[in-house]
């Protein structure tokens with residue numbers, strides 16, 4: 428059932444109130460390497476309210492992890508430079524000292540990583556890993572921390588939680604380990620949770636359970652959550668809003684139902700075509716977007732998606748499109764020839780007529796998708 432696309436908000440999700448918990452403005456992170464500066468995050472802005480979930484979607488290398496780490500202040504390598512503004516609960520995160528950030532990590536902002544094995548210590552029991560975290564942040568005694576640890580393991584549906592405290596990570600399945608990581612992330616009641624591809628290392632049934640668990644915890648605790656994935660299908664039924672990233676930039680952002688009803692960016696369309704369907708036979712080849720993302724040190728001028736885009740025209744290779752809206756102010760996209768508009772259709776038709784390879788690939792995709800979605 429993992430790849431069944433359910434669009435929209437989780438029933439019962441509360442409406443936004445008051446000020447946003449997180450306001451990110453023109454965030455940029457560069458890495459200095461011998462060949463130049465890698466612009467991994469290149470001017471990203473968004474807001475997130477308490478109790479809401481933002482899906483961040485893009486191919487490998489689009490800047491999703493660097494974005495999350497930049498917001499949390501975890502990009503500490505010597506070659507990294509982060510600029511812009513990250514206001515968390517009215518407090519500026521950029522430029523905060525490591526000591527000040529450490530107080531926030533776990534207690535205010537927490538992260539669930541892709542691979543539970545790399546975030547758990549293999550030679551320490553999970554009980555100790557949980558209780559040490561709780562005691563550090565909540566200033567509790569051993570006994571009290573133990574009780575909280577058991578309650579947390581129960582809340583993430585780990586059976587026989589008390590017995591599990593003595594287990595080492597290798598004694599648990601991948602799904603159980605990820606549940607432990609979620610329990611550790613939730614231990615101190617953070618108001619903001621980052622889940623960076625939290626299920627890619629797991630099999631499909633377990634993926635579904637873990638994503639549902641995250642959604643349940645997010646809802647019960649009214650946390651703000653950023654769910655990072657390369658799969659639009661994962662965020663379809665589990666987010667309020669989706670931001671699509673390409674080459675370090677947000678290229679489209681919209682409320683989830685709006686994005687699926689009226690996507691405007693050709694790259695978002697390509698990501699949608701790449702989602703496996705449940706009606707699809709198991710052996711069916713997935714339709715990926717042809718070509719590769721650009722070099723982030725010296726990207727091409729104009730729109731960075733142009734070399735792969737079925738709609739691209741001369742202006743795209745010269746002028747970089749900026750974010751704009753035509754449907755509603757909360758649906759923005761950066762494209763000169765948006766999908767589903769007369770100018771977009773004319774651009775695609777002209778490219779098909781001139782046998783422009785990405786356009787021909789797109790019609791092949793269109794046919795394949797229509798066949799597969801029967």
Ligand SMILES: Nc1ncnc2c1ncn2[C@@H]1O[C@H](COP(=O)(O)OP(=O)(O)OP(=O)(O)O)[C@@H](O)[C@H]1O
Nearest residue numbers: 458465467486487488489490491492493494504657
């Ligand atoms: N420390 C670093 N030094 C140089 N380049 C880096 C560094 N960290 C990340 N990058 C580059 O930044 C870009 C964005 O990386 P990031 O890890 O955010 O991608 P991603 O969207 O999370 O991809 P994936 O889906 O594979 O996790 C990539 O080109 C990556 O090579």
Ligand code: SF4
Nearest residue numbers: 730733736743762763
């Ligand atoms: S139509 Fe042009 S601006 Fe829009 S995504 Fe394609 S190349 Fe970029």
Ligand SMILES: [Mg+2]
Nearest residue numbers: 491492493623
């Ligand atoms: Mg990543």
